[in-house]
Amino acid sequence: MSYEVEKPDEQWRAELTPAEYQVLRQAGTEPAFRGEYTDTKTKGVYSCRACGAELFTSNEKFESHCGWPSFFDPKDSSAVELIEDRSHGMLRTEVRCSRCGSHLGHVFEGEGYPTPTDQRYCINSISLRLEPQES
Numbered sequence: 001m002s003y004e005v006e007k008p009d010e011q012w013r014a015e016l017t018p019a020e021y022q023v024l025r026q027a028g029t030e031p032a033f034r035g036e037y038t039d040t041k042t043k044g045v046y047s048c049r050a051c052g053a054e055l056f057t058s059n060e061k062f063e064s065h066c067g068w069p070s071f072f073d074p075k076d077s078s079a080v081e082l083i084e085d086r087s088h089g090m091l092r093t094e095v096r097c098s099r100c101g102s103h104l105g106h107v108f109e110g111e112g113y114p115t116p117t118d119q120r121y122c123i124n125s126i127s128l129r130l131e132p133q134e135s
Helices: 009-014 018-024
Strands: 044-048 054-057 080-085 092-097 103-109 120-124 130-134
Touching: 009 018, 018 054, 054 120, 080 120
Parallel strands: none
Antiparallel strands: 044 054, 044 130, 080 092, 092 103, 103 120
């Protein structure tokens, strides 16, 4: 798959911290309830920490109490790509940045949250950077 932003692995390793690299480029997961944005209520836009693409807004963020930031929809449908993930003996849907292919988290459906889409984009804080909205 080809992306608008492509870099050799050595460049990603140089630009990201080891923890960021492990999640964004190796599809890792940060520990639950430890992420910078898990409980953030700040209004703004969440962008990909690897390439800066705008992914989610605070308007779609909701409290799921799952330990990671949750969104019911991306900012634009083309902002993320969804990929079948059969790792760890489970069938899940991986969420990646459609601009650079970085791993963001997973999306789940049918969990009964009172959101317009019945989806929960469970996203690693370390995959995101929040640009606060100017008041």
